[in-house]
Amino acid sequence: MAGFDKVVSSYEQAMAGLEDNMTVIAGGFGLCGIPENLIAEIKRKKTKGLTLVSNNCGVDDFGLGVLLGDRQIKKIIASYVGENAEFERQMMSGELEVELTPQGTLAEKMRAGGAGIPAFYTATGYGTPVAEGKESREFDGRHYILEESIKGDFAIVKAWKADRYGNLVFRKTARNFNPMAATAGKITVVEVEEIVEPGQLDPDQIHTPGIYVDRLIQGSFEKRIEQRTINQSATTNGDK
Amino acid sequence: MALSRQQIAMRVAQELKDGYYVNLGIGIPTLVANYVPDGIEVMLQSENGLLGMGQFPTEQELDADMINAGKQTVTAITGASIFDSAESFAMIRGGHVDLTVLGAFEVDVEGNIASYMIPDKLIKGMGGAMDLVAGADNIIVTMTHASKHGESKLLTECSLPLTGKGCIKKVLTDLAFIEIKDGKFHLLERAPGVSVDEIVRLTAGELVVPEHVPEMTV
Numbered sequence: 001m002a003g004f005d006k007v008v009s010s011y012e013q014a015m016a017g018l019e020d021n022m023t024v025i026a027g028g029f030g031l032c033g034i035p036e037n038l039i040a041e042i043k044r045k046k047t048k049g050l051t052l053v054s055n056n057c058g059v060d061d062f063g064l065g066v067l068l069g070d071r072q073i074k075k076i077i078a079s080y081v082g083e084n085a086e087f088e089r090q091m092m093s094g095e096l097e098v099e100l101t102p103q104g105t106l107a108e109k110m111r112a113g114g115a116g117i118p119a120f121y122t123a124t125g126y127g128t129p130v131a132e133g134k135e136s137r138e139f140d141g142r143h144y145i146l147e148e149s150i151k152g153d154f155a156i157v158k159a160w161k162a163d164r165y166g167n168l169v170f171r172k173t174a175r176n177f178n179p180m181a182a183t184a185g186k187i188t189v190v191e192v193e194e195i196v197e198p199g200q201l202d203p204d205q206i207h208t209p210g211i212y213v214d215r216l217i218q219g220s221f222e223k224r225i226e227q228r229t230i231n232q233s234a235t236t237n238g239d240k
Numbered sequence: 241m242a243l244s245r246q247q248i249a250m251r252v253a254q255e256l257k258d259g260y261y262v263n264l265g266i267g268i269p270t271l272v273a274n275y276v277p278d279g280i281e282v283m284l285q286s287e288n289g290l291l292g293m294g295q296f297p298t299e300q301e302l303d304a305d306m307i308n309a310g311k312q313t314v315t316a317i318t319g320a321s322i323f324d325s326a327e328s329f330a331m332i333r334g335g336h337v338d339l340t341v342l343g344a345f346e347v348d349v350e351g352n353i354a355s356y357m358i359p360d361k362l363i364k365g366m367g368g369a370m371d372l373v374a375g376a377d378n379i380i381v382t383m384t385h386a387s388k389h390g391e392s393k394l395l396t397e398c399s400l401p402l403t404g405k406g407c408i409k410k411v412l413t414d415l416a417f418i419e420i421k422d423g424k425f426h427l428l429e430r431a432p433g434v435s436v437d438e439i440v441r442l443t444a445g446e447l448v449v450p451e452h453v454p455e456m457t458v
Contacts, residue, residue: 030288030307092360100365102370103371124370124374127405173308175323179326225302229314
C-alpha cells in the first residue's frame with residue numbers, strides 16, 4: 001500500500017488489531033447497509049467483551065446478532081433491539097448490558113464523536129429514563145439534556161462504491177448510520193461492493209471523503225431482507 | 241361503534257394539509273398513507289433516511305437497499321431524497337416535519353406519552369420515537385382508548401416509563417378525538433354512535449366535555 005491507497009487484501013487484514021474489550025461502532029439500520037463480512041470476521045476472530053454501538057443488533061442468525069451466540073458482546077448501545085430473541089434473553093438475564101439510546105441521539109453521538117464535539121444538548125429524552133444521571137439545562141424556556149459523543153476503537157462501515165483512496169458513495173437507504181460511523185472510528189474499516197480507481201467517482205457526489213477511511217475492502221453481500229413487503233395490486237401473477 | 245384501525249387512519253388523514261411533510265409511526269399511523277385526501281400532496285418522511293416514501297415495491301422493483309423505518313421494503317416517489325441518519329434527525333429535531341403520527345401505550349393530562357417500554361415485559365427500545373415527540377410541534381397520537389380489559393389509557397399520570405414529557409396535544413382513539421391543554425383532556429369529537437358517557441367512563445384523567453360533542457365523519 002502506498003500513499004492514499006486504503007485497499008487491503010483480506011478480511012483478516014481489515015480487522016487486524018481488534019482486541020478484547022474494545023468499542024466498535026457499526027453502520028446499518030436493521031439488516032440494511034450492514035457490514036456483513038466485517039461482522040463475520042469479528043465472529044471468526046472470537047474477540048470478546050466488545051462494546052457495540054449500532055442502531056440495532058441484527059437478528060438471531062444474521063448481522064450483529066451472530067456475535068451474541070458466542071457471547072462476544074459485553075455491552076450494546078442501540079435504539080431498537082426488537083427483532084432478536086437471543087438478544088432479549090441475554091438482556092433480561094443481565095448477561096448483556098444495554099444502553100437504549102434514542103435514534104437521533106445515537107446518530108448525533110456518532111457525528112459529534114467524529115467531529116471532535118465532546119457533548120451536545122438535545123430536547124430528546126428530557127423527562128424520560130434516558131435523562132437519568134445527565135445534566136439538564138434550559139434554553140429559551142425549553143429543557144435539554146447533555147449527551148456525550150461516542151468514539152470507537154474501530155468503526156465498521158458498508159458502502160456501495162469507493163475509489164482506492166476511500167472516497168465513499170452509499171446506495172439508497174443503505175446509507176443510514178454508515179457516514180456517521182465512518183467518522184467516529186480510530187480505525188475505520190469499510191467494505192464495498194465495488195472499488196474503482198481514483199478519478200472515476202465525481203468529487204461532487206462523494207458522500208464520505210476518504211480522510212475518514214483507514215482500510216477498504218471489496219466484498220460480496222447477501223443483503224438479507226428483514227421484512228419483504230410487496231405491492232400485491234401491482235403484481236400481475238399474484239404470487240408473493 | 242368504536243372506530244376500526246382503518247377508520248382511525250381515515251380520521252387522521254383529514255388533518256393532512258397540502259404540502260405537509262409527515263412522519264408516520266409503525267402500526268395504525270402507517271395506514272394513514274392510504275387515505276390522503278384527493279387534491280392534496282404530502283411527502284412521507286421515514287426516519288432511516290428517506291423523504292418521499294412510496295408504495296411497497298413490485299417483485300421487479302424489490303431492492304434490499306430500499307427500506308422504511310419499519311424495515312419493510314419500499315419505493316421512493318418522484319421528487320424524493322435520501323440522506324443519512326444524522327440529517328434525518330436534524331429534520332425531525334429541528335422541527336421541520338409538519339405532522340407526526342405515532343402510537344402509544346398511555347398518555348396523560350400533562351401531555352406525557354409512554355410508548356416504548358413495559359418494564360420486565362416488553363423492552364424493544366424507543367427507536368426514533370423520543371426524537372419525534374421532542375422535535376415535533378404537531379403530533380397526533382393514535383391508540384385504543386382502553387385496554388381489552390377496559391383499563392383506560394388516558395390517565396392522570398402515565399404509569400409506564402415516558403417517551404416524552406409534556407409534548408402531546410392531540411390524541412385520536414377508537415372512541416374519541418381529544419385535545420390536551422391546561423392539564424386536562426378536552427373532548428373534541430366522538431366516534432359515530434359512541435356515547436359521551438362511554439368515553440367519560442373509559443377516560444381516567446380529567447376530561448372536559450363541552451355541551452355539544454360532534455360525531456366525527458369517517
